[in-house]
Amino acid sequence: xxxxxxxxxxxxxxxLPQTPVPPQKLSSADLVLRCQAGxxxxxxxxxxxxxxxxxxxxxxxxxxxxxxxxxADLAQEVWLRVYRHLHRLKEPEKFxxxxxxxxxxxxxxxxxxxxxxxxxxxxDATRQLDDGELDWEIASPDPSPExxxxxxxxxxxxxxxxxxxxxxxxxxxxxxxIEDLPYEQIAEMTGVSLGTxxxxxxRARARLQTQLQNYLNH
Numbered sequence: 001x002x003x004x005x006x007x008x009x010x011x012x013x014x015x016l017p018q019t020p021v022p023p024q025k026l027s028s029a030d031l032v033l034r035c036q037a038g039x040x041x042x043x044x045x046x047x048x049x050x051x052x053x054x055x056x057x058x059x060x061x062x063x064x065x066x067x068x069x070x071x072a073d074l075a076q077e078v079w080l081r082v083y084r085h086l087h088r089l090k091e092p093e094k095f096x097x098x099x100x101x102x103x104x105x106x107x108x109x110x111x112x113x114x115x116x117x118x119x120x121x122x123x124d125a126t127r128q129l130d131d132g133e134l135d136w137e138i139a140s141p142d143p144s145p146e147x148x149x150x151x152x153x154x155x156x157x158x159x160x161x162x163x164x165x166x167x168x169x170x171x172x173x174x175x176x177x178i179e180d181l182p183y184e185q186i187a188e189m190t191g192v193s194l195g196t197x198x199x200x201x202x203r204a205r206a207r208l209q210t211q212l213q214n215y216l217n218h
Contacts (some may be wrong), residue, residue, distance in 0.1 A: 026069060032045075078103045157211070175190075
């Protein structure tokens with residue numbers, strides 16, 4: 001009887017058909033890598049990226065252009081740009097920030113075309129952070145009707161104060177306080193120096209604090 005040497009498990013596993021991991025189970029970085037593997041982005045992987053990040057795109061455009069009736073068209077153009085240029089993203093783990101930059105750059109492109117004043121910004125949407133979402137509403141167990149009324153009045157005044165900021169300050173403070181983006185990324189997105197970004201944010205905060213002083217002292 002002839003003897004056959006055992007076959008290494010690695011060769012057996014290599015010979016077995018590989019079942020692709022469903023896009024829903026991949027991390028966002030892995031989805032980007034899968035999209036970058038071919039001449040064109042993988043359709044299923046790209047669809048999953050769109051599903052995960054469409055709310056983020058909508059939120060960015062809403063804060064930047066709350067009165068624009070064609071935000072859905074702008075969002076579609078954002079994803080067209082993502083599809084065309086995804087192969088250029090060298091750090092897949094930074095996809096969300098890269099996506100925010102595309103949406104913001106598109107907004108500036110459109111703003112330059114329209115050359116008109118911006119309308120008030122709304123803060124009704126939640127603030128997006130890296131570890132989840134944080135409501136602007138202050139958490140308080142069993143608030144009294146008076147406390148509820150006071151909070152509503154405060155946030156209404158806050159919305160009015162932000163809407164009253166000059167456009168450059170308003171955009172910068174939204175990117176920092178609502179989108180929670182780092183100063184360096186805001187500078188890159190808005191095309192100004194890091195010092196200018198810090199100055200605008202500081203001045204915007206000071207102006208908001210002055211306008212809301214009566215509410216902050218309570």
